[in-house]
Amino acid sequence: MVDQKKVAVLDLTHGGIIIAQKLAESGYNVSAVDTYNTVDPAILDNLQANFNIRISKEPIPVDDLDMVIAPVHLDPEYGMLQQARDMGKEIVTHHRIVGEILSRNEAIAGSKIIEITGTKAKTSTASILAGILSRKLSVVLHTTRGLEHWENGTPSLIYQGLSIAPGSILHAVEKTTSYSSKNIVPDVFIFEVSIGGTGYADIGILTTLTQDYMIANGTAWASNAKMQMLDNAKSGSTVVINCTDDAATGHSLNKIIKTITFSDSKDCTANVNLAHNKYAISINSGNMTLVANTQSGYDLRSYTTAMVAAAAAALGMGVLADDIRDTLADFRGLSGRMVTQVFEGKTLIDNSNSGMNITSVKKSLVYALNIKKNARIIMVLGEEAAQVCEGLPPEDVSGFLKLQKRDIDELVLVGERMRGVEHENAHYADSLSQGLSVASGIASTDDLILSCVKCFR
Numbered sequence: 001m002v003d004q005k006k007v008a009v010l011d012l013t014h015g016g017i018i019i020a021q022k023l024a025e026s027g028y029n030v031s032a033v034d035t036y037n038t039v040d041p042a043i044l045d046n047l048q049a050n051f052n053i054r055i056s057k058e059p060i061p062v063d064d065l066d067m068v069i070a071p072v073h074l075d076p077e078y079g080m081l082q083q084a085r086d087m088g089k090e091i092v093t094h095h096r097i098v099g100e101i102l103s104r105n106e107a108i109a110g111s112k113i114i115e116i117t118g119t120k121a122k123t124s125t126a127s128i129l130a131g132i133l134s135r136k137l138s139v140v141l142h143t144t145r146g147l148e149h150w151e152n153g154t155p156s157l158i159y160q161g162l163s164i165a166p167g168s169i170l171h172a173v174e175k176t177t178s179y180s181s182k183n184i185v186p187d188v189f190i191f192e193v194s195i196g197g198t199g200y201a202d203i204g205i206l207t208t209l210t211q212d213y214m215i216a217n218g219t220a221w222a223s224n225a226k227m228q229m230l231d232n233a234k235s236g237s238t239v240v241i242n243c244t245d246d247a248a249t250g251h252s253l254n255k256i257i258k259t260i261t262f263s264d265s266k267d268c269t270a271n272v273n274l275a276h277n278k279y280a281i282s283i284n285s286g287n288m289t290l291v292a293n294t295q296s297g298y299d300l301r302s303y304t305t306a307m308v309a310a311a312a313a314a315l316g317m318g319v320l321a322d323d324i325r326d327t328l329a330d331f332r333g334l335s336g337r338m339v340t341q342v343f344e345g346k347t348l349i350d351n352s353n354s355g356m357n358i359t360s361v362k363k364s365l366v367y368a369l370n371i372k373k374n375a376r377i378i379m380v381l382g383e384e385a386a387q388v389c390e391g392l393p394p395e396d397v398s399g400f401l402k403l404q405k406r407d408i409d410e411l412v413l414v415g416e417r418m419r420g421v422e423h424e425n426a427h428y429a430d431s432l433s434q435g436l437s438v439a440s441g442i443a444s445t446d447d448l449i450l451s452c453v454k455c456f457r
Helices: 012-025 039-051 080-086 094-103 122-134 168-177 222-226 304-316 321-329 358-371 394-407 416-420 430-440
Strands: 006-010 027-033 055-056 069-070 088-091 112-117 139-143 146-151 152-157 190-192 204-206 240-243 259-263 272-276 280-285 288-293 339-343 346-350 375-383 410-414 427-429 449-455
Touching: 006 012, 006 080, 006 259, 012 039, 012 094, 012 168, 027 039, 027 346, 039 055, 069 080, 069 094, 069 449, 080 272, 088 094, 088 152, 094 168, 122 146, 122 190, 122 222, 122 304, 122 321, 152 168, 168 190, 168 259, 204 304, 204 346, 204 358, 222 304, 240 304, 272 304, 280 304, 304 321, 321 346, 346 358, 358 375, 358 394, 375 394, 375 416, 375 430, 394 416, 410 416, 410 430, 430 449
Parallel strands: 006 027, 006 069, 027 055, 069 088, 112 190, 112 204, 139 190, 204 240, 240 259, 259 272, 346 449, 375 410, 375 449, 410 427
Antiparallel strands: 139 146, 146 152, 272 280, 280 288, 339 346
């Protein structure tokens, strides 16, 4: 119990609800501000009635507050933040407050905590690492794919529908500890986290800072926010970073922490390095080299960063090289991430996922062109914007199509915003499933369907 410290939690849309609840349960005097005016009134009523949290849809005065809690992506000119800075009030990120809340949770005190952030390869890194560790340990994994319990290299679903905002870590822990059909006491929690780390992790993995983008109403780079993974790292923890990211490798670490670098590039030599050809990968770390023959059915090049990042973290934990090699050899890709499968009798290259951007679209088309032989390419392209807040910008799609239209035989554009994209003989669909159905109707059995829809999967 704390001495009625007065705090305001800003942004209930991106994980702020659970943060407000947990702080109220700990004895804080909590106000919660629905910054974007998007939360269901019934949910707000519940916060007020059952947690004694004061609710506002408008900025409130900060004069008597001890702390203002805000996500890293909130506009710094938002009234309450500006007032808090002017008055010298303590401003804490969602990430850091989640770390503080976790540090008081006795239910997870015996588990090792791993957090993964970065621009790309977060979900793949987390899933591959879960596969490696679960050969010997009980692992709970939370990614955009859902909350899963991994044992003996195999996942079972606990819950689906959580975001990867830092506040969702609290939901994931709560769902795990209350899971009725199994008594899950994981040896390891692995959390995919957007735009940074909480500071509570025993191991923090920063996959990559490439393909950077602006946040906070265009006032900051996402890469700087992701550096929280390093800035917040607790003494005695380990950070695993991509050696090609100069900003990360050159970052000043003023704590006693262990740093492991990894690379799947010839541009730099790291503590753990990966090389590959069409059929196999080789991972080298000091005097240790492991070679894994890979499965067909997915684009290996799309997974090398995830493979070496997961291997580096596992080696840092003392995992046997055999467990790493066997996991990578058995790996068959992840649904929606450059995996080839059969859909209604046609070949489908599935690259529809929450992290997709126009760079990923370009890479997927190159992959399709390399394997198509005499097949036509039927591309399904767009967004399910209701599920993924940043969407796929129509101007990016238009620019891509102007350059690549000769390589696409038929096009199905998905999402309301794509109806404004001009392309000769384009078909339109409202959703991924509808877009795939349209593409299947167009395609012959010899054609390739290439699915690139930004969606929550």
